[in-house]
Amino acid sequence: MTGKKIRVLHIAQAAGGVDRYLRMLLKYMDKEQFENIVVFSQNFNKNDYKGLVDGYETVEMYRAIGINDIKSVFQIRKLIKEYEPDVVYVHSSKAGALGRLANIGIKNICIYNPHGWAFNMRCSGKKQFLYACIEKMAAHFCDKIICISNAEKQSALDKKICKENKLQIIYNGIDIDDYENSIHGKIKRCDIGVPADAFVIGMVGRICKQKAPDIFIQAAEMIKKELPNAYFILVGDGDMTKSIKKYAEENDLSDSLYITGWVDNPMDYIEIFDVACLLSRWEGFGLVVPEYMLCRKPVIACNVDALPDIIENEQSGILVEVDNYVEVYENVMRLYANSEWKIRLINTAYKKVFDDFNARRVSFETDNLIKSMMGKLR
Secondary structure, three states: OOOOOEEEEEEEOOOOHHHHHHHHHHHHOOOOOEEEEEEEOOOOOHHHHOOOOOEEEEOOOOOOOOOHHHHHHHHHHHHHHHHOOOEEEEEOHHHHHHHHHHOOOOOOEEEEEOOOOHHHOOOOHHHHHHHHHHHHHHHHHOOEEEEOOHHHHHHHHHOOOOOHHHEEEOOOOEOHHHHHOOOOOOOOHHHHOOOOOOEEEEEEOOOOHHHOHHHHHHHHHHHHHHOOOEEEEEEEOOOOHHHHHHHHHHOOOHHHEEEOEOOOOOHHHHOOOOEEEEOOOOOOOOOHHHHHHHOOOOEEEEOOOOHHHHOOEOOOEEEEOOOOHHHHHHHHHHHHHOHHHHHHHHHHHHHHHHHHOEHHHHHHHHHHHHHHHHHHHO
């Protein structure tokens, strides 16, 4: 392609997994063909995007619905008019709603990536219905919706969010090159008080209801009784941190539990694990699972939403039922007792990451989708 670059304006409110996704996507998008501008909430760190973007703007956006949303919409609309992008790409449900509303009537291509449907969250039926209604209405104001898994696409079809031809599957991916070329072993067990001979079970994610840290700590209690050298690490922070610590104190687990708080690079801690868990009650994709696989850790995850798309049960990992801490305990003990099987799981999963979840593929497919849509527009 020659001539003017395609200008893409990305809008995002939620950090966390969306932040990591965007840094990965922007890193590998073709800079000779695309100019990337970002409009982010106050939850993002501008320094993380140096060298990745051609413009960076901040607009106050909050997860909860409130009066501030009106101000956010007007500010976003002003920036869309100022930058005149060819493509507006909105990420996650809140920014997706604000960005599409702000973009109404402006001539460009609009792409939406929910990064996990809000109506799939475990909440009241009324809330699920409300979220689905909002998505149905907002779907009229975008040209394409990116689904990060087969499960996400099927959910959209089941809820009749839009016609199937508006949905495009682009699997999530991770930055394999970055990990392979990085320095490993930055954090050692002794740095955080983990005994050298401990069998470490860990989990990465916000310490909140969705990620089920309560199930993790109940499984930990059972594991510890049978495996005295077991040690447990939670990488993240969140509104359930206090209750998890309290449970640990009441059940003699405090000396065997380490909670990191928020960390910039969870891979440093994953390397310490012997078994890696993701026990989410709902999950748009579960980007940390391919990260576990890349670090060569056997994975125990819940059989929910997109996770079965990533893990082939008993082949590249282990799937357990949601909220079943007994199953988690039983499978940790299986992995502890059967090292040959554990190694087979690790090797199969490691190959799968390279085949299916490489960040370069995500950017390549995104580039091609945008160019295809631009071609049709012209």
